[in-house]
Amino acid sequence: MYIGRVVGNVVATIKHPSLEARKLMLVRRLNLDDSLTSAYDIAVDDVQAGPGDRVLVLDEGSSARQILGGDNFPIRAVIIGIVDDVDVVK
Amino acid sequence: MYIGRVVGNVVATIKHPSLEARKLMLVRRLNLDDSLTSAYDIAVDDVQAGPGDRVLVLDEGSSARQILGGDNFPIRAVIIGIVDDVDVVK
Amino acid sequence: MYIGRVVGNVVATIKHPSLEARKLMLVRRLNLDDSLTSAYDIAVDDVQAGPGDRVLVLDEGSSARQILGGDNFPIRAVIIGIVDDVDVVK
Amino acid sequence: MYIGRVVGNVVATIKHPSLEARKLMLVRRLNLDDSLTSAYDIAVDDVQAGPGDRVLVLDEGSSARQILGGDNFPIRAVIIGIVDDVDVVK
Amino acid sequence: MYIGRVVGNVVATIKHPSLEARKLMLVRRLNLDDSLTSAYDIAVDDVQAGPGDRVLVLDEGSSARQILGGDNFPIRAVIIGIVDDVDVVK
Structure with missing residues (x-):
């Protein structure tokens, strides 16, 4: 998983x-x-x-499918959480 | 998934x-x-x-196989959509 | 697997x-x-x-799920060990 | 998949x-x-x-195993085709 | 798979x-x-x-587990062979 920032969205057919x-x-x-x-x-x-949110992204296909509820869901990355705080020890 | 541009094709035996x-x-x-x-x-x-199209590419094997309809399809990346718009928030 | 250093934690909804x-x-x-x-x-x-610890990180989803005890655990990376020593031959 | 050039081979025990x-x-x-x-x-x-050939390489384990005919084949990359032509649109 | 050199080992709890x-x-x-x-x-x-050996590393979890003999083996990379010769065509 990594920390990301939502910057927009994609409209696709x-x-x-x-x-x-x-x-x-x-x-x-x-x-x-x-x-x-x-x-x-x-x-x-x-x-x-939404746009601007700092989020937790799970970038693994099998896990992403479990989050979304089905083996037959074609996806690799899913936004799994909203990051409230990143606590980095000095 | 990532956004790509179709630039050609490969002919292979x-x-x-x-x-x-x-x-x-x-x-x-x-x-x-x-x-x-x-x-x-x-x-x-x-x-x-087709060439020049901006597309959505799914780059994960298990997902790609589901899109193409079978567990025994040897592939890693599949073009899953035509991108109509990328809406990046300023 | 790779060697990492715990530098903090993430709080997320x-x-x-x-x-x-x-x-x-x-x-x-x-x-x-x-x-x-x-x-x-x-x-x-x-x-x-804990923070500051040098750890062994397993960065593969299927393995991580086995460590955590279940096929339906959405994760890609897991801290699998505390590194006591890295012995690099000169 | 990506396009590669065969440049040799590895002999290993x-x-x-x-x-x-x-x-x-x-x-x-x-x-x-x-x-x-x-x-x-x-x-x-x-x-x-053979050496010098331009080839199509499938770099995904599950797919590679299907090509080689078995779930219990330990491999990640397989040469799946000989590239005859790469047609890049100008 | 890639070619690597064993440079040491890790001791971990x-x-x-x-x-x-x-x-x-x-x-x-x-x-x-x-x-x-x-x-x-x-x-x-x-x-x-052993240290100094040039080895063949299989860097894919499912394959690594097959080599080590079990679906429930948490690993991503395994040393699968000792490289005797790398024959690169000029």
């Missing part, structure tokens, strides 16, 4: 029915000092996250 | 029967500002994408 | 019940000379590791 | 019986302009590729 | 019983000219490799 009802969020990976990296993922949202 | 009827698309990964990165994938197309 | 009782540790990947890299993972702890 | 009858090819990943990258894989060959 | 009887080797990934890269893995040894 998709064939697979299981993804059609889902919002595809654009998430940029964050460094530990909260700065944005250039890496991004298109993730399915499971926690009602 | 392939042994495995399940891939022979499929067009192998050359997809370059895009940055969020739509510029091309040097990273690319050879992906199977599931949405009739 | 998470929907999935299996993760709610777990502490999410922030682990930075170490170089072989013990210096910190910029790469990090959010990992579930299985060995009571 | 291997314990696992399923790999002993297989030639382990050294494949360097190619850029889209056909130049070699520094990235390489040790891949099992399924199409009788 | 590990909870999971299946790993306790195994030596955890420190393997650095090699470039094709035999120079060391900064990338490393903690791998389980299946071929009695």
Whole structure:
């Protein structure tokens, strides 16, 4: 898992029915000092996250499918939580 | 998933029967500002994408196999959608 | 697996019940000379590791799930051990 | 999948019986302009590729195992095709 | 799979019983000219490799588990062979 920032979403014409009802969020990976990296993922949202939110992204297919409730869900990354605090020990 | 641009296709003599009827698309990964990165994938197309199209690529084997309809489909990346709009919040 | 240093933890509002009782540790990947890299993972702890500890991180979903005791555990990285010594041959 | 160039092979004393009858090819990943990258894989060959050949490499374990015909085949990358042409649209 | 050099081992207090009887080797990934890269893995040894040995590393969890003989073996990388020769065609 990594910490990301929701920066928008993607609108796409998709064939697979299981993804059609889902919002595809654009998430940029964050460094530990909260700065944005250039890496991004298109993730399915499971926690009602919105633009600007700092989120926890689970980037593993099998886990993502379990979160979304089914073996036959084509996805790799899912937003699994809203980050309230990152506590880095000095 | 990531956003890519279809830049061509690959013609190959392939042994495995399940891939022979499929067009192998050359997809370059895009940055969020739509510029091309040097990273690319050879992906199977599931949405009739053509050269120049901006597409959604699912880069996980198990998911890709589900999209293409079978556990015994040897593939890692599949073009799962045509991107209509990328809405990045300022 | 790689060697990491626990540098803190993440507090998050998470929907999935299996993760709610777990502490999410922030682990930075170490170089072989013990210096910190910029790469990090959010990992579930299985060995009571604390901030500052040098740990062994297993970064593969299927394995992580076995450690944590269940196929339906949504996770990719788990802290599997406390590193006592790294013996590098000169 | 990616496009690679066979640059040699590896001779190794291997314990696992399923790999002993297989030639382990050294494949360097190619850029889209056909130049070699520094990235390489040790891949099992399924199409009788030889040194110098431009090949299609499938770099996903589950898929590779299906190509080679068995769930219990320890492999991650397999040469799945000989590339006849890469058609990049200008 | 990639070619690595065993450079040492890791001593760790590990909870999971299946790993306790195994030596955890420190393997650095090699470039094709035999120079060391900064990338490393903690791998389980299946071929009695020792420090200094040039080895073949299988870096995929499902395959690694098959080598070590069980679905419930928490591992991602395994030393699968001793490299006798790398034959790079000029």
